[in-house]
Amino acid sequence: MTKMTGKEMVVEALKQEGVDVIFGFPGGAIIDVYDTLEKDGTIKHVLVRHEQGAAHAADGYARASGKVGVCIATSGPGATNTVTGIATAYMDSIPMVIFTGQVPTALIGNDAFQEVDIVGITRPCTKHNYLVKDVNDLPRVLKEAFYVARSGRPGPVLIDLPKDVQNGRAEFDYPQDIKLRSYNPVIEPHGKQVERAYRLIEKAKRPVIYAGGGIIISNADTELRALAKAMHIPVTMTLMGLGGFPGSHELSLGMLGMHGTYCANMAMANSDVIIAVGARFDDRVTGKIEAFAPLAKIIHVDIDPTSIQKNVKVDVPIVGDCKRILKKLLDIVKDVGRPDEAWIDQHKAWLQQLDTWKKRHPLTYKMEPGVIKPQNVIERLYEMTKGRAIITTEVGQNQMWTAQFYKFDNPRTLLTSGGLGTMGYGFPAAIGAQMAFPDKLVVDVAGDGSIQMNIQEMATAMEQRLPVKIVILNNQFLGMVRQWQELFYNRCYASTEFEMTPDFVKLAEAYGAKGFRATRPEEIDDVLSKGLEAEGLAIMEFAIAREEGVFPMVPAGKATTEMLLV
């Protein structure tokens, strides 16, 4: 066995875990690890301009690639700046490892310079975290952190490294396998439960699959598609589930919930069997819980037992990995071998009903002469990228219009902060995604509000020569809050109007990027093609209809059938 310093162990573990890129910002308490990283030279480090950007970039990297995202920051303010990014990843179950520097162990608790109890602060927003007090523990902690982050229901894991631990020496024997006596996520489902689920589905007249982010995390999109097709069951997706089932598929009902399609919400309300897969019955999906899916028996497939029975009563719970469970279900379908026509016959009336709903209230918007409609921009973006781009979004109207009007056919092509709803997520996440896939087109759809929350990362993207494209839907409003004020606060626009927004074209130029602006509908295509084809980082700004709303909309606390339509 070889002796190593703590800082060398960190770099060695990163290599053994297959990490090729990390995102971070240095400082006094983490300078030692940086020194080793630089001298070692095998791991690419992306220097951000704010630690929040590092956390979101690592998150975007993880979502796009399926690998563990890694970020690194110094103690105190460096560490606290990552917290929003950690909480964002935690809410959406994204595998991440966060390294933070810490003051020397002898000074911990002394209110030392740049000291903060980051392990205490992040306890409720990490899957697990560690303060390493002894360098002898470090090899095990490093191995555990990566294992915990990526296994079971994934999540962020933070390792706090006091300066003396980074410089301490110990034997380094990196464990190849790991077994934790207190952590054994259930992967393989209970066979009986899967059979029970099948029997319920077999009798269903009005079934619907409600697919969440778990489909994407467990790479179960192929199984989901096969199952939906084999049994002729329509599929609706949550925001996190978009791309887990092709949005352009004939069995797709689109997104459900607060800004979901009329058809998807009506389907849930009238269904007799709901098959929830990797979704958690979030309040934005269920609306008023008492009125949610009153007629349905519910099958709930999830790797996290705490998600089951949390918000709604479940008839058949199945704990395990979505992919394995769907595969088992598919095996039963094949074994039973009901002819295709039997399934079609059984669901014919239901699918016809869904079709009527689809046609009655499709996703739509009103065109107005001389005014750019944001939905139109997204539709054109979809058509011009042929749906092949990786799209990130910020949070608010830009996010919902993207979810509605961009048809995501493939998993890991929509990166968005679903659970926490973090404005400022999209752009740094796009940087992370572009690092994972240098040759893919990565587009951040932003609002003029959100983009300003992490605009400083323009410098990062330029420095790394990343050709990220930013679409800014500029209404000079914090549009989603303004929409609520319009609908529920008697149009009292308290602090939602921006009297000043920067000239985004000039801003792009100031960073050495390209900037384009459209103010009339006929300029949309031109600006999109110029921006998408420009070399390197580009901003495409669209001056959109200022008071355009996102519809349909289920007002908070109302039943999902009480939708406000266009």
Add this chain to the structure above:
Amino acid sequence: MKHTLSVLVENTPGALSRITGLFSGRAFNIESLNVAATLDPTLSHLTLVTRGDEHIIEQIIKQLRRLIDVLKVVDVSEGEFVEREMSLIKVRAEEEYRAEILRISDIFRCKIVDVSPKSYTLEVTGPESKLKAVIELLRPIGIKEITRTGNIAMMREKKTI
């Protein structure tokens, strides 16, 4: 409904605060809490008394199990179990009260563990109801201070956590 949970947890710094943080973060209630190492010094046994309907208790148990440091959670109050609590009670013990204190102590099989000219300290062990009774009887004499361990519990017969 009152529930008594037995929790087996890694004996590491921070493990307890993860558990209490889970309760405060989700607005669950802790009525009493007792923690100490088990025969295996790397593990702690924690007894936690909480209140809530079936749905809340189910969530509490699942959330506890989700913590990486937690090995096992059992709602011992679901079956047959024994439950004990210990209390130290310091009472005024001027001349005129001493006989009465000793009588109460005798009836409830308490121990006098400390004596001073003006006070007696009683050690009382039993189920919560017994502690309550002793406290109520001593209260008129004058309780100067009281500490309680909170419940510890164990399933009956062969069952172990």
